[in-house]
Amino acid sequence: MSTQLAAQINSLLAAFILLTAFAMLAQRKKLAILHLFAWQGLFLSVSTAIVGFVAKSHHLYISSLLTLTLKVVVLPYILHVLIRKLKIRKEIEAVVNVPTTMLIGIALVIFSYHLTAPIRELSTLVTRSTLAVALATVMLGLLMMITRRHAVTQIIGFLAMENGLFFAATSATYGMPLVVELGVALDILIAAFIFGIFFFHINTTFDSLDVDQMARLKEED
């Protein structure tokens, strides 16, 4: 497999990642969002593997494996369990005005393209063009957290951001040093447990996961 082809595939995957990000932004049903997230993770791990293959840097395989286990298996599973346990599968949440969100998303993509332009000039990697996508994914994840009112979806948005970061790491720089990768993964795992606990607390105290109830602490009166 030539580097060219690898680059092709990689950018294709990048496109998919971006697509999933948008899809999540538009999607209403939690389970669907969860599945989309899992897909994004899958694309990410594959692309990581390919980059690893191209760059012949083997620690990327490990990190791809990590991604696979974490982002595709473990986290979705945990969330799935939570959703079932907390019986919030049915809850359809109001998404603020999808078209507008989409437009903002587009704007973000363009913006991040514009930002990463100079870097693209500098970089010699085959994967350099995907950096824009990575940044866009991060931004979209943030946007998702902003537009959603449900704890679970916010978390998913958060994790989507993380995906974007991983993608940036691999695509921009053929992956961070392994120590860092592992550490990050560990942190995410801990984070997963923590928000797992949180869902229970929130649900028991507010008997719903709608974060809009949690607006008691404020200055204005």
Next chain:
Amino acid sequence: MKIHPFLIEMVQIAVLLFAAPLFAGWVKMVKCWSQGRTAPSLFQPVRDIRKLLSKDVVLAENASWIFRFTPYLVFGVTVLAGGIIPIISTDLPLAATADVIALVALFAIARFFTALAGMDIGTAFGGMGSSREMTIASLAEPAMLMAIFAVSLASKSTSLSQMVLVVSQGYSILQPSLAFALLAFILIALAETGRVPVDNPATHLELTMIHEAMVLEYSGRHLALIEWAKMMKLFLFVVLGISAFFPWGIAVNDDLAGILAAPAYLVMKLGLAAVGLVLIETGLAKMRIFRVTEFLGSAFLFATLGMLSFFILE
């Protein structure tokens, strides 16, 4: 031949002590004539004082030492002031004791204690008198100072002897600054010595009196001293005006002739001054206390004009 300054000082103080009542009497006479009344004798004030001196003192039960101390202090301060103002000669050992500003302050001491004495016995009248006296004084002081300022600009000095020396050379009364200052000084003097239109020394009509209200409770020798001091104050203000504005005749270099001539000039000037005073007092009516603001305000205005005209015109 030379005459020792201390002798002159003595003479001057003696003059002050006895000329003051006479002057007061003279003012009364002129006033009566101008109003077509038969006048008391020129020596009436002297007789009054002597009579009061020989009378017993009736003191309010709750009068404190301040009440008893005040007459002596007032008298003492006034006499001292008399020793400073050049009446017949400028060559006085006491002259350097105080310049005009300090002189004003000396009178202020007398006022301060009179006001306290007025409040000491705790009557409504006493308090009223003190309050009004202090109010008027606080308005008169700035005007007084501006007048002094105007004069001292001309004479480059605030020491009285120096003023006399400078002014007596040349016809500086023609200077507009001094003219304005004189005008202001007259108004202030009326207020300070408690004459119509600010205060009426002749009345005991409760609501119009100011100075009298403070000394209402005095009797005997205390009253004598107070009255005497008051006459001296009037006399001194007239003399002050004379030495500041019409100093001709005051002996500047102590030769016998000058010193002998000086009293003559003095008597003449005093006579005229009394006439002027009477004209004012009969011409004007006593004004309400809150009109005094405007009265002294105009005095201040004149003084300021005097100063400005010095800078602008001279």
Next chain:
Amino acid sequence: MNFSPGSILSASFLLLLFLVLSAPFLRAKQRLLIAIGFSITAVASLLAAFAGFWTLAGGVTYQLVLPLGLPDLPFHIRLDSLAGFFLVVIGLLAFFVSIYSIGYVKGFLGQRPVTSLVVFYALFIAGMLLVVLSDDAFLFLVSWEIMAASTYFLVLFEDERPENRRAAFLYLVVAHVGAIAILLSFGIMAGLATGFSGFEGYTFDAMRKTVLPSGWAAAAFLLAFFGFSAKAGVIPLHAWLPEAHPVAPSNVSALMSGVMLKTAIYGIVRVVFDIIGSFPWWWGSLVLVFGLLSAVIGILFAVMQQDLKKLLAYSSVKNIGIILISIGLAMIFSSYQLKPLAALALLAGLYHALNHAMYKGLLFMGAGAVIHATHERNMENLGGLIRFLPWTSVLFLIGCISISSLPPFNGFVSEWLTFQAFLLSPSLNTPILKLLIPLGAALLALSSALAAAAFVKAFGITFLGHRRGPDQGRVHEVNWPMRIGMTMAAISCLMLGVLPTYVIKWMDPIAEKLTGATIAHSASGFGWMWLTPIAHERASYSAPVAFAGILVVVIVTYVLLHTRPGAIRRAPLWDCGFEKITDRMQYTAASFSMPLRRIFGFLFAVHEEVKQAPPGRHPAFPESFTYQLRVRDRFWGWLYKPVIDASFWVSRMVGRLQQGRIQVYLIYSFVTIIVLLLFV
């Protein structure tokens, strides 16, 4: 250790430090604590005064670097003529007040623990002494704020009273804002001194050496003047003063009014004449204008007051004004290189600072004695005390005479000198100043005349007449330490008034150092008895002669009139023949100031209301009247309230930022990063 002003000073500081550290261990024995504590402060302040006197008399400068503070910015101490003079001012009054306190503070025994009072009192004195000694910006501000903080706690001594808390709070805020302004001004000077390559720029020496560009210099001066005025209670920054001084314990108010305000004067003189050095004339006129404003408005407020200590506090504003007037004149003169005149004006101001310390301290101590004896501050409930408090009344009267600037007492000398400075203004060669400055003299005259009115009122209403209001039983004369403290202050008032030539000769090095000219020679050129600021033809005043003259004439007349045994008969009041006079017919504090209120009322927010009780009866036959008078400070509404309202409005607006929903917070981060990225 050799015997020098420096060593004496360190001794006094060690004493104070020892007291501060050991006081908490004497908590249990309050009586002992008072006795020991205040004796120590007395000794310490006397030592400080002595050191200051020596320095100024010797005309030498001691410098010292303490290994404290930052290693690269140690504490610099400098004892020069100016510092020496203020050491005397502070130390002397602190000595009197400390002795007074031994008696005064006993009054708190059994009511509350006085430990904190002793500790902060000592800290307060130490702070003031350090302020005048410090020779670098850092130490100066440290001691400056120590002074402020300790007085804050002293004002809060009776902390259960809400008005104390309010006053203390107001005081501390104003003081601190002022301190920050001073800090910034030092920052300018230090920055221009070295450009902050390191810490050297913070020493006053470095600042002296640098010549500031005029713009920066003006900024530095304005900041410093603002800061120091806030401390000195210059109108319109005075609002805290009449709140804080009255509620503090009287010995503390004596020190606050008497000397703490002077540290601000010291600061102005130090910064303007010593550190900056050369300046344009408008600085001086600015100081002059604010001085006049404070002098007139302050004393007018004083006349209006019915609370004895409030009256005294406002009169402090007036006196600070007078000091500033002289300093302003000095600045104008020296900006025109009229060195001797500048020297005269400056010395007049400093002399007045010294005098004011003495008589204001005396008056506050007297007020404290009155409160000690009657537990009453409101003059409307006082009166006739001269019969119960013979000592206090005499001493208080001396204070009143001095502060009303009547000869032969000290207040008059310095004010007379100020007038002389005014009268010399025609020698300025700027027409407009020639015209305007004399008007200032008129305002000064107005303020001093009003002062006389105010203190006739203060003494007359408090000590003369009959007791107004409810008479709480018999009143006793205060104990000996209090009398001694007051007496010493009174004596110094007389001495400073009668022997001005010596004082001026003593103070001359300051003038020489700061303005480059001396006046002692001309001032006493006519003999020690005659004070002749420029030349005896120009003007002269002889306090001794005046004093002796009055005395002699009084005695002579008295003797002459008592040759004949004149019987004195006591009789009830005549009062133009009124029947049954009651105490309630007397003039009250409110009624005394009524004419002035009518004349100058436009300057205040005066609320008068007369209530007829019971209403509805025939108006011709009212049962009783109640008269209520509230004279309020316009500046509060003009200056302070708007600021407060504005800041609360802003804070409401800012509160909107944080309205609880996490999405909004996320949007903040989002927007922030977008914006930043756009800018990069």
Next chain:
Amino acid sequence: MSLLVLLIVPLVASLALAFIGDRKLAPEVNILGSAATLAAGVVLALGVYRNGPMLAGGNFFFVDAFNVYLAVLTSFVSVTTAVFSRRYMRREREHGTLGHRRIRFYHAMFQLFIFAMLLCLLTNNVGVLWIAMELATLSTVLLVSLYRTPSAIEAAWKYFILCGVGIALALFGTVLLYFAAEKVLGAGGEALLWTNLSTVSGQLEPTILSLAFVFLMVGYGTKVGLVPMHNWLPDAHSEGPTPISAVLSGLLLNIALYALVRCKVLVDGSTGTHHSGNIMMGFGIVSILVASFSLLRQKDIKRMFAYSSIEHMGIATFAFGLGGPVATFGALLHMLVHSLTKSAIFFTVGHASQMHRSQDMDRIKGLIRGNPLVGWGMTLGVMAIVGMPPFGVFTSEFLILTATIKDAPLMAPFLLLGLGVTFAALFRKVQPMVFGEAPEYQKRLKAAHIPVLLHMVLVLVLGLYMPRFLSDWFQTAVGILK
């Protein structure tokens, strides 16, 4: 060697405490662990002071004047906080607000938190720094929600999400940094080491670094609590148990600022402009103003002091942004004295709210009469924190302000405004609490004396006499941050 001890002790202690649980000796063990950490820290500091900066664990750890003094500070405050929390937590248990499991959790997490912060400081690796920072957040999130009250959970959730997002952005910045670095240093771990980065900072690609700095600024700025990313801070500080508020305010913010400053140095080295400095100054000023005005209308005592923390972090950030020897010196000193003073204040606040069973400032009254130590402690603490001499905070603010009026005169008025308003606001609230009569509902309690006294004495000493070695330290740190 001592470095490894310094890191391992808290980790071990945390595990141990997790096993010990809520036994009788747990608090003592906690104190002991912290004390050991402190000892190691001091030894390390002395070593650095003697032999200058050093690497350890094969380039993995790096100690210089800048981070070692923060490490000592961290371990020291952890000791005092542990001592304080012994009394505090006992009281809480007596009141039944906390069960055994939670106290076990508290102890374990406390030590873990200390570990995370020390790792942040001592690691030489930008990536590891990031990880440790995240770890520090995660370890405290559940401590903030320890009381399980609705508001506690809300606060913790906000803390979790906002800081998570922030830190994620920081990671993006780190990636960019790595991206720029690996061109110069080649791929692999070497490219993320401070030591290497600082040597080659000149060659790093300016555009990328300035881009990276934006992400790092917003990311770590969130944890520093700079406006407008500050919103988690008041909530988290006011709802968590007081010892945690103390360490959050006193230590965590410092750590985040430390990271930020390190990054700034790199960026400046590469861009050669003062751009990043200006950005930091902007954030600083905005934080000072917003915080000071928010202080005016506070009702909850811990919330109020949280805002004051924001303000002080703003001042430090501003000073670092200002640059220059004096300002930087001031900023370093400010980090030190602020964390000492603020944690002392939080100790007293904790006791005060326990005495009145409320954090509502209208209920807290008459502290000095009720408990002199708490009352005077809070009074003097507040005096110190608003910058009254002779306390150390004044020294730092003095240096910073004077430097400001020289280098950025236009900023001075805002600074003046902010400080003035803060002063008025704090005293307006604190004065009624400490002075006046004690209310009848006030409970008596045995306060933890040593921590408060120790901190206040230190701050006082720093204000009056700063030891030579400390200032040398700062000077070298200033040299590092040039």
